Amino acid sequence: MNYAHLKEELIEYSKTIGIDKLGITTADPFLSLKDRLIAQQENNFASGFEHSNIDERVDPRLSVQQARTIISIAVAYPSKLKNPPKSLPGKRRGFFSRSSWGVDYHDVLNERLKKLEAFLEARCGPEAMMRMVDTGALSDRAVAERAGVGWSAKNTFIITEEFGSYVFLGNLITTIPFPVDKPLEDLCGSCTKCIDACPTGAIVEPGVLNAQVCLSYQTQTKGFMADEFRSKIGNHLYGWDTCQLVCPYNKKIPQPAHKEMEPDPEKVKPLLLPLLSLSNKEFKREFGHMAGSWRGKKPIQRNAIIALAHYKDQTALPKLVELMHDDPRPVIRGTAAWAIGKIGDSKKEENELLIAKKREEDQEVLEEIDKGLTLLGFAVEK
Ligand code: B12
Ligand code: SF4
Incomplete structure (x- = not known):
């Protein structure tokens, strides 16, 4: 089997099924990540949403024993809302961050990875493969960085030259010996815009996030929000994008044309007051398809109350x-x-x-x- 040719075919195929970028890396352990993950825990910088077993996080072969390579995919998402409804006195609106626009990205990327799996199975026969999108053991960013999908930036994002950091990431661990890609050059240079713009100083040093004070994390907790963050979240119901919005690499990028990811303005900028009367069933019907609903109704309603106080x-x-x-x-x-x-x-x-x-x-x-x-x-x- 000519694996270099198979890789070319795979890349061509991936473009036809809505994958914007694809890179491949080895399944070797992510050695420097281990110390990083331990340091995050020791400094109390972790969010608690990370996969808890650090050995599994850094060694792909603990997920797929005979793993040879990992395919990393990136799917770009829109960052501009067309015709946003106005937030008016008496009819105030909240805001879901861009990673929650359209259909939940876990579903979109998993469906695309399934197609890649079927494509490879048709050519190589049954191979051991494992899909991961966000909730898997591996660090999606560490895989994407080593597979040359983008560089690991000061705001901790993987930034692609083509679509900026507005890309979701997913992986497919395989036993296929593809030729691998090289990591990209870090293009942050001397810029510090994201570090300077973060309202809570969550980027404690380049590439290191204190997730506990990151406003994205704060919108996703289920308990009381500490007073210092209440005054900062404004009308945000889920997630936070400031460290992406200020980045020069997100300025002149094309808006991707993935139908599933098109935001419904009434859903991503919903009226606040009606949110407070939703039953569980209504919440699921209205917002259940969005990534931002993963923690259920309570954090969204808590944040809606804080937003009403803000206004x-x-x-x-x-x-x-x-x-x-x-x-x-x-x-x-x-x-x-x-x-x-x-x-x-x-x-x-x-x-x-x-x-x-x-x-x-x-x-x-x-x-x-x-x-x-x-x-x-x-x-x-x-
Ligand atoms: C836990 C988690 C969070 C936590 C913590 C985020 C964080 N930065 O650690 C919280 C809740 C805050 C969060 C928020 C968001 N998240 Co999140 N999150 C995750 C999750 C599940 C794990 C991340 C993790 O393990 N972090 C621990 C750190 C230590 O590792 P890492 O960032 O994965 O890896 C990097 C570092 O280790 C660094 N590194 C390694 N060695 C070294 C050595 C040195 C010296 C340095 C400086 C750095 C360094 O390089 C690695 C590669 O970039 C991933 C999915 C996954 N399974 O990987 C999504 C993921 C990172 N999230 C994502 C998104 C979209 C978001 C939000 C934008 C959502 C929003 N709009 O609010 C924000 C962005 C906040 C931010 N600046 O990161 C995307 C990012 C896509 C991209 N282009 O980078 C991911 C990859 C999900 C996905 N599959 O698409 N998230
Ligand atoms: S704002 Fe500047 S430092 Fe931050 S990620 Fe973008 S280029 Fe890098």
């Missing part, structure tokens, strides 16, 4: 009072109480908070009620 939207007060009194979830009751303090300006809101304070039994919610009262100028006894 000081008075029309939200009746709903927030209802949530503070009746919602079974402490995070929602407490965040609503804090938001009432942020938005409210009358005795009425103060009375509602005092009523809630008498009834509430959850310690964290009680603290949020006190924050709300303090924001309204009420002297809270400690």
